[in-house]
Amino acid sequence: MMNVPVEEKIFHAQKAVPMDKHNSSISIKVKDLNVYYSSVHALKSVTLDIQKKAVTALIGPSGCGKSTFLRTLNRMNDTLPGARIEGSVIIDGVNIYGSEINVVALRRIVGMVFQKSNPFPKTIFDNVAYGPRLQGIKNKSMLEGIVEESLKKSAIWDEVKDRLEKPALELSGGQQQRICIARALAVNPEIVLMDEPASALDPISTAKIEELIHELKKNYTIVIVTHNMQQAARVSDFTGYFYLGLLVEHGETKKIFTTPDKKETEDYITGRFG
Amino acid sequence: MRESIVSNLTVKHDNLSENFMNGLVRIFAVVPLIAIFLILWIIVKNGAGVVTGSFLLLAPTDGMTQGGIFPCIFGAIAKTVLMVVMALPLGVAAAIYLVEYAGDGIVFRLIRAAVNNLAGVPSIVFGLFGLGFFVLFVGRNLDQVLKTGLLFGQPCMLWAAATLAILVLPVIIVSTEEALISVPQSHRAASLALGATKWQTIWRVVIPQARGGILTGAILAVSRGAGETAPILFTGVAYFLPHLPVVNLFGFIPMVNPFDQFMDLSYHIYIMATQSVDAEKTLPIQYGTTLVLISLTFLLNLVAVLFRMYFRKKQGLVTI
Numbered sequence: 001m002m003n004v005p006v007e008e009k010i011f012h013a014q015k016a017v018p019m020d021k022h023n024s025s026i027s028i029k030v031k032d033l034n035v036y037y038s039s040v041h042a043l044k045s046v047t048l049d050i051q052k053k054a055v056t057a058l059i060g061p062s063g064c065g066k067s068t069f070l071r072t073l074n075r076m077n078d079t080l081p082g083a084r085i086e087g088s089v090i091i092d093g094v095n096i097y098g099s100e101i102n103v104v105a106l107r108r109i110v111g112m113v114f115q116k117s118n119p120f121p122k123t124i125f126d127n128v129a130y131g132p133r134l135q136g137i138k139n140k141s142m143l144e145g146i147v148e149e150s151l152k153k154s155a156i157w158d159e160v161k162d163r164l165e166k167p168a169l170e171l172s173g174g175q176q177q178r179i180c181i182a183r184a185l186a187v188n189p190e191i192v193l194m195d196e197p198a199s200a201l202d203p204i205s206t207a208k209i210e211e212l213i214h215e216l217k218k219n220y221t222i223v224i225v226t227h228n229m230q231q232a233a234r235v236s237d238f239t240g241y242f243y244l245g246l247l248v249e250h251g252e253t254k255k256i257f258t259t260p261d262k263k264e265t266e267d268y269i270t271g272r273f274g
Numbered sequence: 275m276r277e278s279i280v281s282n283l284t285v286k287h288d289n290l291s292e293n294f295m296n297g298l299v300r301i302f303a304v305v306p307l308i309a310i311f312l313i314l315w316i317i318v319k320n321g322a323g324v325v326t327g328s329f330l331l332l333a334p335t336d337g338m339t340q341g342g343i344f345p346c347i348f349g350a351i352a353k354t355v356l357m358v359v360m361a362l363p364l365g366v367a368a369a370i371y372l373v374e375y376a377g378d379g380i381v382f383r384l385i386r387a388a389v390n391n392l393a394g395v396p397s398i399v400f401g402l403f404g405l406g407f408f409v410l411f412v413g414r415n416l417d418q419v420l421k422t423g424l425l426f427g428q429p430c431m432l433w434a435a436a437t438l439a440i441l442v443l444p445v446i447i448v449s450t451e452e453a454l455i456s457v458p459q460s461h462r463a464a465s466l467a468l469g470a471t472k473w474q475t476i477w478r479v480v481i482p483q484a485r486g487g488i489l490t491g492a493i494l495a496v497s498r499g500a501g502e503t504a505p506i507l508f509t510g511v512a513y514f515l516p517h518l519p520v521v522n523l524f525g526f527i528p529m530v531n532p533f534d535q536f537m538d539l540s541y542h543i544y545i546m547a548t549q550s551v552d553a554e555k556t557l558p559i560q561y562g563t564t565l566v567l568i569s570l571t572f573l574l575n576l577v578a579v580l581f582r583m584y585f586r587k588k589q590g591l592v593t594i
Contacts, residue, residue: 076466079463079466114467118458118464120461130468130478134468134470184467184468
């Protein structure tokens with residue numbers, strides 16, 4: 001369905017000159033990223049490489065900037081009044097804060113799942129088909145194919161296949177969240193951002209979402225913000241610890257959770273504060 | 275110490291002023307109930323016998339002391355439809371601008387103030403405005419530019435409906451605004467994150483959820499505008515019209531002629547009561563016409579409630 005090169009998808013008018021293509025294992029290259037909300041300096045010189053087809057967890061106490069960081073990766077902060085962003089975020093060789101960037105196209109490559117499941121008050125089918133329809137896909141059987149595939153990838157097909165025409169809001173919270181994941185996948189992104197996707201769910205639903213994240217990383221780059229340290233340890237390959245707008249430490253999850261370099265990281269992970 | 279508290283708790287309060295205020299607010303609260311009951315009772319009692327098939331389907335006869343009120347029903351419905359067609363897109367567009375696009379800047383405050391003030395303008399002022407602006411300014415100038423003689427520059431259904439449209443604009447704007455605001459911000463975020471543009475988000479996510487509220491606004495506007503007399507007084511309503519305001523498009527497709535004058539229910543009640551050749555004789559017609567007008571308004575309100583319930587159910591939300 002989409003064999004257009006990524007650069008062309010992001011750049012809508014002008015063809016891009018790839019800035020950095022040699023390291024193919026890196027999905028997102030963040031350099032010197034600063035975010036200000038009016039006078040608040042919310043992110044301070046964050047530099048970080050996010051690996052392709054792996055799960056990167058962002059942890060840290062409330063207000064540390066991890067969600068702000070996540071939202072810079074698909075430029076959702078643009079909509080906030082007073083937000084100012086400096087630095088670069090390079091996805092597949094293109095700086096998404098460059099002047100020629102088509103934000104709409106960017107968000108088709110960088111999908112997002114929110115903290116509270118937020119399906120539209122439409123049918124399950126219409127929820128999942130929302131993104132493809134935006135792109136002008138009208139063919140019924142094509143849409144059906146995308147919806148089925150996305151629901152299967154989100155491990156909810158068997159639960160909803162007989163009631164695709166029922167309102168999505170009739171499902172349980174955990175099911176709704178998986179519908180939202182399917183909705184994001186239906187756009188065929190390369191990167192999926194998850195902002196505490198299980199924080200409002202019960203343990204069984206949470207386990208299902210975590211299992212799903214494991215499955216998804218085979219095909220997608222996943223960046224997940226979580227408050228739950230065990231969850232970060234369980235699902236992620238890499239972990240970044242944020243504190244007061246700074247990326248304190250970043251590395252393989254195994255290392256961060258066993259022998260972190262920084263004392264602050266150790267204090268947070270062992271529960272001494274936060 | 276303890277005993278004194280207990281005894282204080284059990285001692286009867288001086289209940290006189292307490293009971294007096296209690297009773298007073300109770301009586302005042304019942305006044306609207308009594309008012310609506312009296313209005314309905316008087317109208318139904320006197321009007322029910324008058325409203326027959328022929329009353330609804332025939333034109334007035336014998337110097338408007340006999341016959342039916344069909345031209346008035348026809349005019350009222352045609353005028354109201356025309357009014358909604360003009361007011362709804364304008365009002366919804368204004369509300370979308372206010373909620374989705376305008377910040378808290380000077381433009382927003384100016385429009386906000388204009389909407390609030392518009393809602394407070396007496397309806398007769400709208401009538402004079404309609405005559406001055408639509409009929410004399412817009413209409414006469416159109417006639418001059420288009421060399422149409424005296425087509426636009428005279429009172430007609432188009433200008434009456436336009437005047438009413440401006441009168442009901444605040445109703446539509448305010449209820450549409452409320453409907454738009456009630457759409458969760460998280461749905462807008464979800465849509466944008468899926469690669470929707472702002473307008474796609476408004477069109478595919480926000481408006482469908484606000485449909486019930488917008489529709490309710492439209493129907494509230496209808497029940498407000500349909501019964502107004504003053505705004506149409508100088509802009510298009512006729513005392514008596516021997517024909518229906520209908521024209522044959524291309525010679526054979528009958529349609530409402532917006533450039534003709536029209537008869538109207540509310541104005542008919544007014545002239546029957548004050549300008550009739552024999553006001554006593556027309557009393558039954560007055561009651562009958564009033565009953566028809568009120569029934570139409572109630573019916574519309576009912577439709578509004580049903581629509582709202584339908585849309586909420588369709589979205590999987592809790593009913594009412």
